[in-house]
Amino acid sequence: MPTLEYRQPxxxxxxxxxxxxxxxxxxxxxxxLLTHDEGKARKRMINTQWIYPPAASRVDALEASNPEVAYG
Known part of the structure; x- marks a missing residue:
């Protein structure tokens, strides 16, 4: 199966x-960009909203991890 070139934009x-x-x-x-309380607030957002809760379904999770969809 062909591979995709790695990109991390x-x-x-x-x-x-x-x-x-x-x-x-x-x-x-x-x-x-952020430190102290502002940094802590961003860390909480990452852990509670961006990472968790996990995607509603396996299909949604796989779609979100597809670099062709995520980065065009």
């Missing part, structure tokens, strides 16, 4: 640092 990371808050970065050079 969007890259982000978020590090929870406990009571201090969190650090949210974007891009491969990790530009810091």
């Amino acid at each position: 969007f890259y982000a990371s978020c590090l929870d640092l406990g009571e201090w808050g969190a650090v949210y970065t974007e891009a491969w050079d990790r530009q810091v």
Whole structure:
């Protein structure tokens, strides 16, 4: 089966640092965009809305993971 060339047009990371808050970065050079309470709020959003709850169905999950659909 032919493979697709790997692309990662969007890259982000978020590090929870406990009571201090969190650090949210974007891009491969990790530009810091949010820290402290704002970073913690973004981390909560990622964990509760973007990652969970999981897709409603297996078909939806597979569709969301298809790079041809997600990135055109």
